Amino acid sequence: MPDKAAQKQRGSRPSIRDVARRAGVSPGCVSNVINGRRKLDDPIGRAVLQAVRDLGYRRNTMASNLRRSQSRIIGLVIPDFENPFFAELVAKLEHRAEATNYRIVATSSREDADIEAREIDELVGWRVAGVFVIPSLYSRAAELVESNETPFVFLDRIQHHAATDGVGVDNAAASAALMHKLFDAGHRRIVVAYLGDGIANVAERLEGVRAAVDGRAQEVIVDYVPTGDSIEGARAALAAYLDDNPPPDAVFCLFNTATLAAYGLLQERGQVIGTDTALAGFDDSAWMAHVHPPVAAIVQPTEEIARVAWERLLARIEGGDTPPETIRINCRLEARESLGPLDTQAGEGDPNGA
Numbered sequence: 001m002p003d004k005a006a007q008k009q010r011g012s013r014p015s016i017r018d019v020a021r022r023a024g025v026s027p028g029c030v031s032n033v034i035n036g037r038r039k040l041d042d043p044i045g046r047a048v049l050q051a052v053r054d055l056g057y058r059r060n061t062m063a064s065n066l067r068r069s070q071s072r073i074i075g076l077v078i079p080d081f082e083n084p085f086f087a088e089l090v091a092k093l094e095h096r097a098e099a100t101n102y103r104i105v106a107t108s109s110r111e112d113a114d115i116e117a118r119e120i121d122e123l124v125g126w127r128v129a130g131v132f133v134i135p136s137l138y139s140r141a142a143e144l145v146e147s148n149e150t151p152f153v154f155l156d157r158i159q160h161h162a163a164t165d166g167v168g169v170d171n172a173a174a175s176a177a178l179m180h181k182l183f184d185a186g187h188r189r190i191v192v193a194y195l196g197d198g199i200a201n202v203a204e205r206l207e208g209v210r211a212a213v214d215g216r217a218q219e220v221i222v223d224y225v226p227t228g229d230s231i232e233g234a235r236a237a238l239a240a241y242l243d244d245n246p247p248p249d250a251v252f253c254l255f256n257t258a259t260l261a262a263y264g265l266l267q268e269r270g271q272v273i274g275t276d277t278a279l280a281g282f283d284d285s286a287w288m289a290h291v292h293p294p295v296a297a298i299v300q301p302t303e304e305i306a307r308v309a310w311e312r313l314l315a316r317i318e319g320g321d322t323p324p325e326t327i328r329i330n331c332r333l334e335a336r337e338s339l340g341p342l343d344t345q346a347g348e349g350d351p352n353g354a
Contacts, residue, residue, distance in 0.1 A: 014055040016315060017322045022051035028311030031318045032100075074313065075123035075131040076106040077116060077141075080229070084256060084285045085300060086134065089155065092306035093132065100314065102129065109136040111229055117144060124150050130313045135159055137229075138198045151316035153309050156300075157200045158326055165316070166326040167309040171201050171282075174298045174331040175208030178252060178280055181333070183212070185340045187249035187278055189221045193238060193258040196226045205254045205282060223248075227258050234261035247271060250278035250340070256285050263295060278340040293337035304329050 016034075020027045025044055033048040051057070074097060078086045090106050097104045105128070109116035116136040121144070123131050130151040135141045142162035145152045158166035182190060192209055195202045206224070213222050225241050227234035234257055242265070251266070253259040259281030263273065271277045274293040281288065284297035308327055 014057045015322070016057075016318055016320045018055055019048065019051045019057050022055060023047040026311060027315035027318075027320050027322075031314050034318070072102045073126070073128045074102050074104050075120075075126075075128040076104050076133075077109055077119050077123070077131065078106060078134045079109050079111045079136050081106075081108050085156075085283045085302070088302045089134075089306060092302050093310065096306055096310040100310075109139075111137045113138045113140050116141060120144050124148060130317050132309060132313065135200070137196070151313055153313045153316070155305065155309055159200060160326070162324070164324050165312045166324075167305055167312060168201065168326075168328060169300050169305070169331050170328045171204035172208035172211065174333075175205040175252075175254070175282065176212040177208075178282075178298055178333065179209055179212035181335070181339060182250045182252065182278060182280070183216065183220065185250075185278065187340065188219060189246065189248045190250045190252060191223050191225055191238075191241065191248040192252050192254065193225045193227050193234060193262060194254040195229055195258075202254060209252070209254075227261070229255075229257060231257050231261050234258040235265055238262055238265055242269065248277060250280070253279075253281040256281055256283040259283075259288070259295065259297075260285070263291065274338045274340055279338040284334060289334070289336070296336040296339045297334045298331050299334055300331055301329055 016027050016030050020030045023030065023044070025048060029044055030048050030051075033045050034052075074093075076090065076093065078090065080086055081090075090104070094104045105123070107119045107123070109119060113136050116133075117140055120131065120133065120141060128150065130153070132153050132155055133141050133145075134155045135157045139157070139159070141154070142159040142164075145162055145164045152164045154162060154164060154166040154168075156168050158168045179190070192206070194206060197203075209222070213220060223241065223245070225237050227237040234253075238251075238258070238261060251262045253262055259279070262279060266273055266277055266279065273279050273295075278296075280296040280298070282298045284299045288295040288297050308329065312325075312327070
C-alpha cells in the first residue's frame with residue numbers, strides 16, 4: 001500500500017534513504033537509478049522505481065540542478081601525492097568519478113593544516129559538488145566542515161568529532177593482530193615506528209599495538225620511535241634508536257615511508273631480515289613484494305574504501321540527510337618472509353579476525 005498519505009500526515013518528505021530502505025538497496029543504488037546511471041528494467045531498477053512510486057519521493061530538483069550547474073567536479077585534499085597509499089586511493093576514486101560522469105580535482109595539503117584549510121576553502125569557493133578530505137597533521141578540517149553546506153566525506157584519517165561521514169579501516173584491530181603474529185613467532189623485543197602524534201589513524205594503530213601488549217608486560221619489550229613523515233627523518237630516528245639499544249627482534253612500521261627506511265637501514269647494518277630481525281609495515285607498496293626477502297604488510301583495501309566513500313558522497317550530493325556515519329573496513333595481512341618463522345607465512349590472513 002502506498003505510503004504517500006502517511007508521509008503527508010507526518011508532514012515530512014521522504015528522503016533518498018527512505019527509498020533505499022523500501023527497495024532494500026543502498027542510497028547509492030537509488031541515486032544511480034534516479035540519475036540514469038543504472039538500468040531501470042533490472043530487478044534493482046524496478047525495485048527502486050516501485051519504492052519511489054509507493055513513497056511519493058520527489059528529489060529536491062532545484063538543489064540538484066544547482067549542484068549540476070556549479071560543476072560535475074569533486075574536490076579531493078590529500079596530505080601527500082608521493083605516498084603510495086594516497087596515490088592509489090586517488091586513482092581508485094578517479095575511476096569511480098569517470099564511471100559516474102564526474103571529475104576529480106586533487107590537491108595536497110603537504111601535511112600542513114593551514115594549507116589544508118586554504119585548499120578546502122578554494123574548493124568550496126569553486127562550488128564543487130562535494131569534497132573528500134584525508135586530514136593533515138593537526139588538521140582543523142572538522143571545524144571547517146561544520147560551517148559548510150558542501151557535502152564532505154573524510155577518508156583514512158577519520159575525525160571522530162566531525163559532523164560528517166568518514167570511511168576508513170579498522171586500524172586498531174589490524175595492528176593488534178600483526179603484533180600477535182610477531183609474538184607467536186617468538187619475537188620479544190619489538191620496535192614500533194610511527195609517524196608522530198596528531199593524526200587519527202596513527203593514534204588508532206598505536207592503540208591496537210598497546211592493546212596487544214597489555215597483559216604481556218613481563219614477556220615483551222616494545223619501544224616506540226616517532227619518525228616524522230619523510231624517509232630521511234624515519235631513517236635518522238631509527239638509526240639513533242639502533243645506536244643506543246640492542247638489535248630488536250622485530251620492527252613494525254605504522255606507515256610505508258618508515259618501512260622503506262627500516263628495510264634499507266637494517267640491510268646496511270648487516271641484519272638479515274626475516275632471520276635476525278623481522279620487519280612488517282602498515283600499507284603495502286609494490287617494492288615490498290619484490291625485494292628479498294619480501295616484506296610483510298597490512299594491506300588497506302583501496303578499492304572497497306573508494307567504492308564506499310563514493311557512494312556516501314553521491315548520496316549526500318543527491319540530498320541524503322541521514323546522520324553522519326563512520327564506516328570501518330577490514331584490512332588483510334600479506335604474511336611474507338620478513339615476518340620470520342610464522343606458521344601462517346605461506347598464506348594470507350585477516351588481521352582483523354586473527
